[in-house]
Amino acid sequence: MVIKARRTYIIVDEVLKPCENAADKNDLFDYSNMQIIPENDTHTFLNGTIKFLKEMTDTWHLHLHTEHYERGKFLPQAYVQDIADYCKEIHNPVQPWFYATKDLKGCPVPKDHVYEINMVPIEFPKATMALLPNHYEGRWRLIIDGIFNSGGVESYECKMGFGNLYIE
Numbered sequence: 001m002v003i004k005a006r007r008t009y010i011i012v013d014e015v016l017k018p019c020e021n022a023a024d025k026n027d028l029f030d031y032s033n034m035q036i037i038p039e040n041d042t043h044t045f046l047n048g049t050i051k052f053l054k055e056m057t058d059t060w061h062l063h064l065h066t067e068h069y070e071r072g073k074f075l076p077q078a079y080v081q082d083i084a085d086y087c088k089e090i091h092n093p094v095q096p097w098f099y100a101t102k103d104l105k106g107c108p109v110p111k112d113h114v115y116e117i118n119m120v121p122i123e124f125p126k127a128t129m130a131l132l133p134n135h136y137e138g139r140w141r142l143i144i145d146g147i148f149n150s151g152g153v154e155s156y157e158c159k160m161g162f163g164n165l166y167i168e
Contacts, residue, residue, distance in 0.1 A: 008132055010140070012036060012044040012122045012163035019143060019158035028054050028148055028157045037119070044122045044163070046100060050115045054150055057108040060086035061147040069139035077140075086146075122163075137167045 016031045034048035062083040067074035083089055087107035092098060100120045109115075142161045147154060 007042075007168045008166070009042045010044075010123070010163045010165045011038060011041070012161060013038075014163075015046065015122075015161040016159045017161070019145075019160055021158075028052070028056075028146075028155055034117070036122075045119045046117050046122055047119050048117060050117065052109050052111060052113045052115070054148075054155065055108060055111040056087075056148060057150045059084070059149050060107075061149075062086045063145040065143055067141045067143065068136065069141070074141050132165070132167065134167055137165055139164055 013036065015036055016034060018027075030051035030053055031048075034046065034050060037045040037047050039045060060083075062081075064079070064081040064083070066077045066079040068077045069075075089095055090097075090101045090104055090106055093102075100117055104115055140163055142163075144159050144161075146157045146159075148157065149155075
């Protein structure tokens with residue numbers, strides 16, 4: 001049996017865009033100084049700052065899911081992750097956000113705190129990428145819904161990221 005090695009990569013071209021149907025557009029973070037920096041057509045880096053517009057003292061409940069663009073619209077796909085308390089997962093090295101948040105001190109995060117992200121690659125584990133079926137190639141959207149509790153007050157934020165998956 002011959003197994004052909006293949007190259008699988010994702011180019012992210014938009015991150016942290018407000019969701020289309022967000023019920024509450026009250027931003028909790030200022031991403032205006034965040035950039036996506038493509039390099040060599042196979043890597044994408046996140047660079048810049050995130051400013052916390054509210055104090056984050058309690059739990060952050062996050063729900064992540066992906067959608068694949070097929071037949072003229074985005075359709076729900078297999079990747080779904082529900083994080084009951086992101087504060088407890090910020091420094092978990094097996095999570096995809098680890099390299100972006102490893103220097104964040106954790107919770108609580110004071111209002112007006114500016115967190116710097118320096119050329120962090122946006123990538124997924126190579127072992128996972130190598131196992132993706134060919135029909136996964138194409139346009140993808142990642143949706144991050146967040147419910148944030150601070151001092152007993154709940155706030156909601158929804159952001160999306162877009163990219164293209166290539167399988168060669």
